[in-house]
Amino acid sequence: MPSLALANRQWIYSARPDGRVGSEHYTLQESSFSPDLAVNEVAIQAHYISVDPYMRIQQAQRHSFDAPHPLGIVQRGGAVGQVIASRSELFQVGDWVLSYSGWQLYAKCHAGELRKLDAAQAPVTTALGVLGMPGRTAWFGLMDAGKPKPGETVLVSGAAGAVGSLVVQFAKKAGCKVFGLAGGATKCDFLVTKLGLDGAIDYRAFTNANTLSDEIAARTGGVDIYFDNVGGMITDAVIPNIKLRARIIICGQISQYDGGLDKPDLGPRFLQHMLFQRATIQGVLARDYTARMDEMLAIVGPWVSTGEIVFEETVVEGFERLPEALNSLFEGKNLGKMLVKV
Ligand SMILES: NC(=O)c1ccc[n+]([C@@H]2O[C@H](COP(=O)([O-])OP(=O)(O)OC[C@H]3O[C@@H](n4cnc5c(N)ncnc54)[C@H](OP(=O)(O)O)[C@@H]3O)[C@@H](O)[C@H]2O)c1
Structure with missing residues (x-):
């Protein structure tokens, strides 16, 4: 000592x-x-x-x-x-x-x-x-709350970040078609070339939700699972593209954190889409899965060792x-x- x-x-x-x-x-x-x-x-x-x-x-x-x-x-x-x-x-x-x-x-x-x-x-x-809190959030948020099925289309916002870059890879492993939203060409290129996504959209190239929404429609053809790390305009653009029985996972809303959290809440304007598509929306929190950490490590740990998960x-x-x-x-x-x- x-x-x-x-x-x-x-x-x-x-x-x-x-x-x-x-x-x-x-x-x-x-x-x-x-x-x-x-x-x-x-x-x-x-x-x-x-x-x-x-x-x-x-x-x-x-x-x-x-x-x-x-x-x-x-x-x-x-x-x-x-x-x-x-x-x-x-x-x-x-x-x-x-x-x-x-x-x-x-x-x-x-x-x-x-x-x-x-x-x-x-x-x-x-x-x-990847073998800590962000990995646990990504794994259980997608697998437990999102319940991906092979062939489904998954769209992830904040896709090149700590949680998002893992969600997209877990979704690929689950046999899904996977798209990411991220800021800038470098991150989008990383998502497609290094992580093997089916497509990536640079949200910064869009100044309003309508044009971004049209791009999401054209690129994805509709979304079964939306894993949201960001909220705000990006989520406004995604929601009109959800498919029947879509699952929306609210992991984070980072676009709202610096100031927005202390402002009065606005009512959500997209709930009609939830009705039309009989969709569900669920918040997920890492701490709710702390007791299941070993379960995640047993699956994801070997993928990290072999390089299957980047x-x-x-x-x-x-x-x-x-x-x-x-x-x-x-x-x-x-x-x-x-x-x-x-
Ligand atoms: N529910 C949980 O238990 C849990 C656990 C961990 C994290 N989270 C949440 O998950 C999200 C991601 O966390 P992380 O740790 O993985 O961070 P991260 O994604 O590694 O880093 C944050 C990223 O958010 C994007 N961003 C920041 N401000 C933005 C804005 N105004 N509009 C759009 N994108 C913006 C940036 O990516 P771009 O360059 O692509 O814009 C940035 O790189 C956060 O919302 C966080 O609160 C939740």
């Missing part, structure tokens, strides 16, 4: 954003970290810290699936790091672990909150992506860039999972 105190750095969430979140909503705090542990505690040094869109949801004033993130504490979030001291029989110094220790270099965690990672089996960063990571270097990295999710600067190497 290191005897000297270590220089810790923490990003404290300090002000609620009205619009886009940035470094002005955080305070960088330096303190000393002493790994004196209680029984069953483990001290961790973070190596990779996650930035995720849900962080912005929790920064809204309103209650979502959680109470708003409190001000004045370390930004919560997932991290992958190594054990530097342990008073748990389950963890030894040097072990790689997944923790929920947030935006700080060093943290003490209860052993029961940690997942040990096998670095020989998969890159440790996958615990924040996972992309966008890695930003530098602890001080965490707020900037979170912000950049809202500008689409990431391909696949966005991480910060600290």
Whole structure:
């Protein structure tokens, strides 16, 4: 166990954003970290810290699936790091672990909150992506809520992101015809050439829902499953294209997060399409499937090892860039999972 105190750095969430979140909503705090542990505690040094869109949801004033993130504490979030001291029989110094220790270099965690990672089996960063929360969301959101059948047409918004890039691949494996919506030609090219999609549509090339809707109709011929990560104009454009007994999976609404969540709700204008097509719409939340994580890992883990499932990571270097990295999710600067190497 290191005897000297270590220089810790923490990003404290300090002000609620009205619009886009940035470094002005955080305070960088330096303190000393002493790994004196209680029984069953483990001290961790973070190596990779996650930035995720849900962080912005929790920064809204309103209650979502959680109470708003409190001000004045370390930004919560997932991290992958190594054990530097342990008073748990389950963890030894040097072990790689997944923790929920947030935006700080060093943290003490209860052993029961940690997942040990096998670095020989998969890159440790996958615990924040394909073999972590985004992978679980993609797998159960599609398979459990969407129930894809071979030959069906699946359309995914935010298709080149952490969750979306996995949903599209799982849908291909389920024998579906798969289309993605993403921002820009590079991401669309990635979806078709690297992930093997049947087509990709650059939504940024469209200024209104009607023309985008016409393009979706022409390219897909109608949609059996719409896996939505984005909402807003994109969803307005998709809904008129749903087929009989379509399933709409609401995974995220990122286009509404930076400010929209605190505005009065508008009534949905598309419900007539639900009626015409006897469709269903269902929200899905990763935490509802936490107990089934091993089920997902048993199926998807081997696909990751063999390369059958491609996972992309966008890695930003530098602890001080965490707020900037979170912000950049809202500008689409990431391909696949966005991480910060600290
Ligand atoms: N339900 C759950 O439990 C759960 C779990 C994880 C994630 N999610 C949700 O799933 C969605 C994706 O999350 P992720 O972690 O995989 O993030 P991500 O897709 O890797 O990153 C966010 C992406 O969203 C797109 N985007 C941002 N602002 C947009 C806008 N105004 N209009 C259209 N697209 C926009 C950007 O891609 P483009 O360049 O293509 O625009 C960006 O790369 C989010 O809505 C998130 O809240 C839900």
